[in-house]
Amino acid sequence: MLVSCVNAVALGHARASDAVTSPVVVSSSNPPAPASEAKQLSSLVGELERLLATLSARLKPDVDSVPLPASVTDNRTVNRDEFLKGKPANTGIKPTDIFKSFYQLTEGNCVTISAIKAVMMRFGHNPYGIYKSIVVTDTGYRIVTRDGFKLHITHDELKQATAGANFGSDRPNDVLVNAHFLYAVSAKRAYLENNDGEANKSFAAAIRSLNDGEYPGQALRRLGLKDFVAPATLQDFLNGAIGTVTSGFHSMAVVGGFLDKYGHKQPLESGDANRRAAVGLKLL
Numbered sequence: 001m002l003v004s005c006v007n008a009v010a011l012g013h014a015r016a017s018d019a020v021t022s023p024v025v026v027s028s029s030n031p032p033a034p035a036s037e038a039k040q041l042s043s044l045v046g047e048l049e050r051l052l053a054t055l056s057a058r059l060k061p062d063v064d065s066v067p068l069p070a071s072v073t074d075n076r077t078v079n080r081d082e083f084l085k086g087k088p089a090n091t092g093i094k095p096t097d098i099f100k101s102f103y104q105l106t107e108g109n110c111v112t113i114s115a116i117k118a119v120m121m122r123f124g125h126n127p128y129g130i131y132k133s134i135v136v137t138d139t140g141y142r143i144v145t146r147d148g149f150k151l152h153i154t155h156d157e158l159k160q161a162t163a164g165a166n167f168g169s170d171r172p173n174d175v176l177v178n179a180h181f182l183y184a185v186s187a188k189r190a191y192l193e194n195n196d197g198e199a200n201k202s203f204a205a206a207i208r209s210l211n212d213g214e215y216p217g218q219a220l221r222r223l224g225l226k227d228f229v230a231p232a233t234l235q236d237f238l239n240g241a242i243g244t245v246t247s248g249f250h251s252m253a254v255v256g257g258f259l260d261k262y263g264h265k266q267p268l269e270s271g272d273a274n275r276r277a278a279v280g281l282k283l284l
Contacts, residue, residue, distance in 0.1 A: 084178065086174070091129025093125065094121055094125065102117075102169045102176045104166070104168070104262050105167065108211040109211045111214035113251075113253075114260065116179050116183065117260055119283065122242050127185075132224070139154050145223065147224045148224075162180040217281055229243075231280065231281065245280045248279075
């Protein structure tokens with residue numbers, strides 16, 4: 001069931017034609033060159049090749065040259081706290097208010113948002129406790145998810161994802177920063193897996209593919225947690241299970257017997273809870 005929280009965006013396709021180079025046809029009517037002329041021509045070609053080799057050697061850049069100062073400056077000015085809050089030593093801390101720390105502003109990305117909220121309440125909001133490993137690199141982060149998927153996310157991609165996530169919040173907070181990080185990594189995996197058959201066109205296309213409706217469970221799998229998910233009933237959630245439920249048009253996180261509805265805490269018993277629970281997923 002596709003959770004259609006947003007209208008699909010029609011994307012145009014441009015296809016570049018392959019260039020074909022026609023072979024040069026030499027007329028057989030031309031008489032062959034005399035042997036002496038052929039020998040002179042061969043000697044001339046050889047001399048030209050030697051001259052080109054000499055010039056190439058003289059113009060070859062020094063491989064031990066110092067890197068451009070611009071790249072060094074860029075690496076030194078990166079504020080890593082802008083992208084990720086937490087260290088490997090302080091994982092497992094759960095948000096004090098998952099409903100208001102961040103929430104959905106526009107339709108379309110409810111499956112990813114509800115999955116991120118549920119995962120944070122199961123494993124803590126620090127990405128170091130959600131993924132198998134995170135290694136800091138000069139240009140970003142190298143990540144291995146719990147299902148073994150490997151990727152690298154750059155600082156620029158993290159900035160793009162933060163702008164494209166459309167998360168709301170009542171105040172700046174660490175949970176929001178880490179939610180953007182998880183969203184960015186999800187978008188990068190969507191790009192590498194060509195989500196919706198469009199995502200590998202660009203990172204921006206991958207972000208759009210997360211914002212135009214998804215099937216329940218896709219976002220949890222993309223976070224690397226396919227082995228930590230099981231079907232859930234209404235009673236499971238009333239008993240305290242953490243997960244997501246889907247009405248067919250909207251996906252919501254379920255925490256402590258409450259639904260997260262665009263940042264509002266709503267008791268699970270109200271409304272059409274039984275139908276939602278029929279497509280519930282809980283985290284193990």
